[in-house]
Amino acid sequence: MNPSPLAQPPQAAPVPGSDGVPDWKCRKEGPVSGRYEGEMTAPTAGQMLLDLRLDIDPRSVSSPVMNRISGDLYQLQRITVPGRQLTTWRVYRESWVVDAPVVTWERCLVTIRGTVRFWRGIHPQTTVEVRVPWAAANPVGPATVTFAQAGGMTASYTCGKKSDAFRELTLELAVLKSVNDATPFRMPVYDTHSHPTRPVDLRQRTLTLEQCYLDAGTRVTIRAPGPTIIDDSAPPGQPPHSGWTDAQLHDVMAKYFTQFGSNWPNWQMWGFLANTYQQAGVGGIMFDASIIPNSSRKPNEPDRRGFAVFRDHEWFKNLPASAPTTDAQSEAVRKFLYTWVHEAGHAFNFLHSWDKNRPDALSWMNYDWRYDQRNGPNKFWSDFRFRFDDEELIHLRHGDRPSVMMGGDPWSSGGHAEAPAAAEYLDTPPGAMSAPEGAYPLELTLRSQGYFEFMEPVSIELRLRNVLPDLPLSLDTELDPALGGVIIHIRRPDGRIVEYSPLLCKLATTTPHILKPAPAVQGTQTGEDRYSQEVFLSYGKYGFYFDDPGEYLVRALYQGAGDVLIPSNSLRLRVGHPLHKDQDRLAQDFFSDQVGVNLYLHGSRSASLKTGTEVLQKIADQTEETALQAKVSAVLAHAAAQPLWGIRSSPTATTTSASEPPVLTLTEATAPDFKTALDLSKTALAFFKANKSPDLNLAYSRLVRQRAKYHLSTGGATQKGHAKKELASLHTDLAARNVNSAVLQKISADAQAIG
Amino acid sequence: MNAVIFDLQDGFDDDEVIIKIDGRQVFHKNRVKTDLRLGLADTFTAPTAGGTSTVEVAVPARSLSETFPLDSADSPHVGIAVCNNRLEVRPSRVAFGYA
Numbered sequence A: 001m002n003p004s005p006l007a008q009p010p011q012a013a014p015v016p017g018s019d020g021v022p023d024w025k026c027r028k029e030g031p032v033s034g035r036y037e038g039e040m041t042a043p044t045a046g047q048m049l050l051d052l053r054l055d056i057d058p059r060s061v062s063s064p065v066m067n068r069i070s071g072d073l074y075q076l077q078r079i080t081v082p083g084r085q086l087t088t089w090r091v092y093r094e095s096w097v098v099d100a101p102v103v104t105w106e107r108c109l110v111t112i113r114g115t116v117r118f119w120r121g122i123h124p125q126t127t128v129e130v131r132v133p134w135a136a137a138n139p140v141g142p143a144t145v146t147f148a149q150a151g152g153m154t155a156s157y158t159c160g161k162k163s164d165a166f167r168e169l170t171l172e173l174a175v176l177k178s179v180n181d182a183t184p185f186r187m188p189v190y191d192t193h194s195h196p197t198r199p200v201d202l203r204q205r206t207l208t209l210e211q212c213y214l215d216a217g218t219r220v221t222i223r224a225p226g227p228t229i230i231d232d233s234a235p236p237g238q239p240p241h242s243g244w245t246d247a248q249l250h251d252v253m254a255k256y257f258t259q260f261g262s263n264w265p266n267w268q269m270w271g272f273l274a275n276t277y278q279q280a281g282v283g284g285i286m287f288d289a290s291i292i293p294n295s296s297r298k299p300n301e302p303d304r305r306g307f308a309v310f311r312d313h314e315w316f317k318n319l320p321a322s323a324p325t326t327d328a329q330s331e332a333v334r335k336f337l338y339t340w341v342h343e344a345g346h347a348f349n350f351l352h353s354w355d356k357n358r359p360d361a362l363s364w365m366n367y368d369w370r371y372d373q374r375n376g377p378n379k380f381w382s383d384f385r386f387r388f389d390d391e392e393l394i395h396l397r398h399g400d401r402p403s404v405m406m407g408g409d410p411w412s413s414g415g416h417a418e419a420p421a422a423a424e425y426l427d428t429p430p431g432a433m434s435a436p437e438g439a440y441p442l443e444l445t446l447r448s449q450g451y452f453e454f455m456e457p458v459s460i461e462l463r464l465r466n467v468l469p470d471l472p473l474s475l476d477t478e479l480d481p482a483l484g485g486v487i488i489h490i491r492r493p494d495g496r497i498v499e500y501s502p503l504l505c506k507l508a509t510t511t512p513h514i515l516k517p518a519p520a521v522q523g524t525q526t527g528e529d530r531y532s533q534e535v536f537l538s539y540g541k542y543g544f545y546f547d548d549p550g551e552y553l554v555r556a557l558y559q560g561a562g563d564v565l566i567p568s569n570s571l572r573l574r575v576g577h578p579l580h581k582d583q584d585r586l587a588q589d590f591f592s593d594q595v596g597v598n599l600y601l602h603g604s605r606s607a608s609l610k611t612g613t614e615v616l617q618k619i620a621d622q623t624e625e626t627a628l629q630a631k632v633s634a635v636l637a638h639a640a641a642q643p644l645w646g647i648r649s650s651p652t653a654t655t656t657s658a659s660e661p662p663v664l665t666l667t668e669a670t671a672p673d674f675k676t677a678l679d680l681s682k683t684a685l686a687f688f689k690a691n692k693s694p695d696l697n698l699a700y701s702r703l704v705r706q707r708a709k710y711h712l713s714t715g716g717a718t719q720k721g722h723a724k725k726e727l728a729s730l731h732t733d734l735a736a737r738n739v740n741s742a743v744l745q746k747i748s749a750d751a752q753a754i755g
Numbered sequence B: 001m002n003a004v005i006f007d008l009q010d011g012f013d014d015d016e017v018i019i020k021i022d023g024r025q026v027f028h029k030n031r032v033k034t035d036l037r038l039g040l041a042d043t044f045t046a047p048t049a050g051g052t053s054t055v056e057v058a059v060p061a062r063s064l065s066e067t068f069p070l071d072s073a074d075s076p077h078v079g080i081a082v083c084n085n086r087l088e089v090r091p092s093r094v095a096f097g098y099a
């Protein structure tokens, strides 16, 4: 593909003075291209916010125009607290792009029109019109933006110009002490004419990582005060650690990157200068990717936050301490710059050029030797113009926000703005995978075990926490999706995103729950600032949701009373493969409505669900101790402890006349069998006790409470003692697992109440 | 002693790979998979007798094989990749670099 022209003049030359406005008044101060931001003005002022990117005229001579416009839409949220500043936050909803805008230049105004392509979700056909005026001695803008949907709905925004760049990013740097001691850390600074192998007409200028990314459209700011120096001093006589693995690089990032614990996705990146990688041929790597088997990553960790460059690689042997004086030194500086820009490119979700079917691309994302093998010796550096290719620029500037932003979509999952939205994303609900930004008052966290066995029932913990420092919040804390206050989206291994639909929609009057303010001192949590609930997600209205082995991403949106909208973190979990052939065979029977409803009801003795119960019994009877077996046994125990009710016509209804309906009576058809329930749940109890994963704490607590009830219901002082003993043992186990004091107190209180 | 450094590069996806030099097996692995971040799956060094040897590379499950002469003094580095369902051999005087 030909590189786009470096500069494009406005498509129509201004007509001088025909409207009576003197020419000097129409002098434009800077480009129209850049980033604009502003609130909705109609139909509901202030409800939404638009982050708008216009890419229609040159930002500088070295920044190609891509002739696209794009934007991100946010929902604005505000809470007024008497006597205090307004608390506002925004929730990202979705992004869009106009692939072929029609641009009309006038003397003091440009109008851009086009068809909007939303990256995700289903939308009616939408067009947009953007008008940007300018006047001498004034900044360009503001832009007025009007979206028009087929059917007549319109929405308008007024957006002021914020920057000549399309996106802004902060890069934090780190260097190993041993590397810094050998040669003081210096980011690459390359004069484009310092090496003779270059395009003959290449303009002379000084390139840094910041300049290369500014050309590409992103302003990179290096975090002050400078690189973190990581002490890798080894005991005397021993060399410092080298041959870094992905896991080790990740662990160093977790420890030293000041933004590591921030809310991801985020425009933050970490670049680390180390000595060598485990494979000596590697000059740099974007190590933060979940596709890499890496034991130190938590299952729900985001991707693409950090990369490393290896100073002791052969490529950088000739790096000079200051300006290069030989071709070999220039070559080393050029390769050093290339490696920094290339690795950061991976963090923006770029694949290599050949993996995008563009092996001959003159891009930061190609390899020089691969290009030369196809095009001839030294051809890459003879032709390369120190830029990304057009498709990459379109991704970086106008791509779907989560697929570009660090910590958003996993690496290599998307990142191809040049291709139409992948079919698997078509039913993605807008905003399904977003995070709140700003001063939000509540935090919704999803937690679960990272790995579920094949067929193991999937329940996740939803935790709502007050993050205001000094105000208690009264909230509807019912977190069951069946009650409508929480929406849950599940991204399946095939990339399809589905909304979890509960089997039953419950109607309930909700009791508000008070969440106390967050404690001022970290580590003094009593748990009164939060509320947790475990929610069953395996089965719902449309069947089983976790029936394929592979990786799932779960995200929830809390929509409490009023207009509050709080998205959760995205929880990554894996479902394993069948352990053996028998299990594979059993799956046929397991993934049936009979079993699904049974699990949904947490066990049932209903004759109509007997087939399902038999399948569950088969699993409970298996000898191997698995999470699947433990959870299924708990379900069967719960069922055994339930009475089964029947409806009968009253036998004493003597007065019934033909015109009156018979009187119906609810009778207990089968009495609860607590002894069986206790037997059935014995192995499950042993399993939860032995498996110390904090993800199983809720299931463990629930089972012990369940069993305490069975013990008490069978009556007798011995049984009372058993119940107390099991609760005490739960208390000890959970205390050892650092569960917060509110939960522990509740367990103690329950034990004391037994008497 | 002469040696050749083999780099198994792009296109491998959990493949069994067998490499022989002059009929002697020097490499056999079952799950060779390209790391997309680097375009590299595996790397290993094989001793050679010097002069020109015959190298055979096979990916049996895909019925791919390639036999080629190699002068280890001339090309001490060999990249091997699977491209468009063909084995591609990339001899090189200098080491490959990855980023």
Ligand SMILES: [Zn+2]
Pocket (backbone or CB within 6 Å): A342, A346, A352, B037, B038, B098, B099
């Ligand atoms: Zn790379």
